[in-house]
Amino acid sequence: MSPRAIVVGPPGAGKTTVGALLAQTWGVGFRDVDADIVASTGKSISDIFTVDGEAVFREIEERAVAAAVAEHDGVVALGGGAVLSERTRALLADHVVVFLGVGMAEGVRRTGLSSARPLLAGVNPRATFKALLDARLPLYREVATVEVSTDSRTPQEVVEAALEALEVKR
Ligand SMILES: Nc1ncnc2c1ncn2[C@@H]1O[C@H](COP(=O)(O)OP(=O)(O)O)[C@@H](O)[C@H]1O
Ligand SMILES: O=C(O)C1=C[C@@H](OP(=O)(O)O)[C@@H](O)[C@H](O)C1
Numbered sequence: 001m002s003p004r005a006i007v008v009g010p011p012g013a014g015k016t017t018v019g020a021l022l023a024q025t026w027g028v029g030f031r032d033v034d035a036d037i038v039a040s041t042g043k044s045i046s047d048i049f050t051v052d053g054e055a056v057f058r059e060i061e062e063r064a065v066a067a068a069v070a071e072h073d074g075v076v077a078l079g080g081g082a083v084l085s086e087r088t089r090a091l092l093a094d095h096v097v098v099f100l101g102v103g104m105a106e107g108v109r110r111t112g113l114s115s116a117r118p119l120l121a122g123v124n125p126r127a128t129f130k131a132l133l134d135a136r137l138p139l140y141r142e143v144a145t146v147e148v149s150t151d152s153r154t155p156q157e158v159v160e161a162a163l164e165a166l167e168v169k170r
């Protein structure tokens with residue numbers, strides 16, 4: 001059993017939104033690793049970051065990704081930083097991975113209204129977002145089967161573009 005697709009990309013790319021819509025389109029289940037972590041720890045993501053620290057979150061996340069990929073045959077959405085783990089990247093190499101891209105301006109706009117993303121909650125979210133993109137773009141591309149830009153697309157249009165890109169790859 002293997003997920004039909006695993007969705008990666010920076011915060012605000014729409015992994016949770018588009019992942020759920022893609023699963024619905026295919027008529028399969030959807031699993032979001034951040035939601036799994038909240039359910040299994042009984043804590044919010046920002047509580048884990050602020051109380052336990054990012055390193056502890058990344059350890060929990062690595063295990064949660066491995067469990068979701070092993071157990072779920074629908075669509076799995078990862079958190080934006082999951083690809084920082086080399087072990088996770090190695091795991092993703094054997095799977096269909098959809099990388100949703102988003103530019104800095106739109107990414108900041110989409111995440112700006114939420115305090116739920118502790119990494120972007122600092123004083124300069126633009127600079128933080130840019131640093132995050134610079135560090136992670138090569139990692140997203142390393143694991144991606146297909147790359148889909150989301151900047152000027154609705155979630156539904158992103159799903160259609162992803163389906164088309166996956167069809168071309170078949
Ligand atoms: N294609 C899109 N266009 C406009 N807004 C979007 C799009 N995709 C997601 N959003 C919005 O951006 C925010 C972040 O989406 P989310 O799915 O949580 O992203 P991620 O899981 O990648 O961090 C949400 O408010 C969502 O409604
Ligand atoms: O980019 C990151 O490091 C993170 C992204 C978040 O998920 P989304 O990408 O779904 O917002 C969440 O896992 C956590 O706040 C850390």
Ligand SMILES: [Mg+2]
Binds near residue numbers: 034077
């Ligand atoms: Mg998400």
